[in-house]
Amino acid sequence: MNGQSPQSELMTVQNSFAAVFRLLRPHQWVKNALVFLAPILGQQIGKGDIALTGLWAFLSLSFVASAVYVLNDRMDLQADRMHPTKCRRPFASGAVAPSLAPAIMVIMLAGGFAIAYFLVGDLSYCYALASYFAVTTLYTFWLKRIVMVDALVLGGLFTLRIVMGSVATGVVSSVWLLAFSMFIFTSIAFGKRFSELFKYQDVSADDQRLDSLRRRGYEPGDILLVEMIGICTGVMAVLVMALYMNAEAAARLYVYPQALWGVVLAVLYWVCNFWMMAHRGKVAEDAVKYIVLDRSSWISAVIVAISMLIARWPFSG
Numbered sequence: 001m002n003g004q005s006p007q008s009e010l011m012t013v014q015n016s017f018a019a020v021f022r023l024l025r026p027h028q029w030v031k032n033a034l035v036f037l038a039p040i041l042g043q044q045i046g047k048g049d050i051a052l053t054g055l056w057a058f059l060s061l062s063f064v065a066s067a068v069y070v071l072n073d074r075m076d077l078q079a080d081r082m083h084p085t086k087c088r089r090p091f092a093s094g095a096v097a098p099s100l101a102p103a104i105m106v107i108m109l110a111g112g113f114a115i116a117y118f119l120v121g122d123l124s125y126c127y128a129l130a131s132y133f134a135v136t137t138l139y140t141f142w143l144k145r146i147v148m149v150d151a152l153v154l155g156g157l158f159t160l161r162i163v164m165g166s167v168a169t170g171v172v173s174s175v176w177l178l179a180f181s182m183f184i185f186t187s188i189a190f191g192k193r194f195s196e197l198f199k200y201q202d203v204s205a206d207d208q209r210l211d212s213l214r215r216r217g218y219e220p221g222d223i224l225l226v227e228m229i230g231i232c233t234g235v236m237a238v239l240v241m242a243l244y245m246n247a248e249a250a251a252r253l254y255v256y257p258q259a260l261w262g263v264v265l266a267v268l269y270w271v272c273n274f275w276m277m278a279h280r281g282k283v284a285e286d287a288v289k290y291i292v293l294d295r296s297s298w299i300s301a302v303i304v305a306i307s308m309l310i311a312r313w314p315f316s317g
Contacts, residue, residue, distance in 0.1 A: 019095035020104065023073065024066035031288055032061045034158060034181075035165030038173040043253060043312070050169045056119040057168035061161065063112030064129055067105045068136040074101040075140055079215070085285065109133070125168045132160055147217030148229075151193055155186030155233075176244040183237035187271065190230030191278050192287040197223040198278070227279065234271035241267055256314035262307025270300040 035057045039045040073091045080092035090096040116126045144150045159181040166173045201220045242264050244250055250257040273296040277283050284290045291297050
């Protein structure tokens with residue numbers, strides 16, 4: 001007998017499951033909704049079983065992504081224990097035993113690839129999913145420690161999610177979409193690095209808290225350069241969107257493409273606001289969580305949606 005009451009044992013089990021659930025970072029799955037972007041923007045989402053196929057692609061990608069998060073947390077265990085906020089992660093805090101990492105990874109990978117093979121039903125998508133796992137694993141072990149390359153890879157992984165949605169559903173991603181994606185998500189990735197640098201800009205050079213930054217190749221003095229690159233890539237995304245308005249691709253999809261100026265202005269507002277908040281130190285290290293909860297993101301999304309609806313179905317007699 002261990003002396004615990006049934007209620008205590010039940011709470012222990014519930015807490016363990018909750019800790020494992022947090023380890024999988026389900027809030028990060030929102031990024032994988034990008035698999036729907038090509039069908040939505042290509043106005044194909046309602047045709048055939050494209051939406052359902054996109055859902056299976058979303059789930060398979062999310063399972064594989066969670067496996068990589070588990071691997072990342074296991075590899076960064078010692079560093080996370082010394083970090084002011086990451087020390088609360090399940091492995092670092094002791095809520096989940098690090099020895100469970102291989103089993104959890106195998107379960108999530110098996111689930112993700114099973115969904116890809118049997119439900120998405122496209123071998124090409126399975127190859128794309130394997131490529132995503134390979135790149136993210138390479139990022140965990142090596143690429144995230146190469147200065148600047150880490151942010152570029154993160155931007156590329158967001159774009160890869162869009163491509164994977166195209167592979168799964170058969171709806172081709174336009175070069176405009178991929179260019180816009182690469183620039184806007186690279187800007188966000190640099191915003192994440194900037195927020196980390198911002199916290200330590202006044203810390204002395206021999207402070208051990210700088211070790212996590214230096215393992216990624218950054219120094220506190222890099223903060224201005226990182227901010228400049230992040231702002232420039234964000235503005236380049238706006239420029240791509242503005243050029244798209246006069247392209248033949250826009251004319252084929254929209255009756256009144258001039259209404260897409262609303263999209264351009266909304267994205268410009270969002271980029272400017274994101275970097276203003278980052279400059280003030282208000283963007284959290286978890287940039288995705290910040291973006292999802294930020295009011296400017298919702299305002300911009302509403303303007304984008306209305307502008308695209310007007311472009312597709314202009315209010316004319």
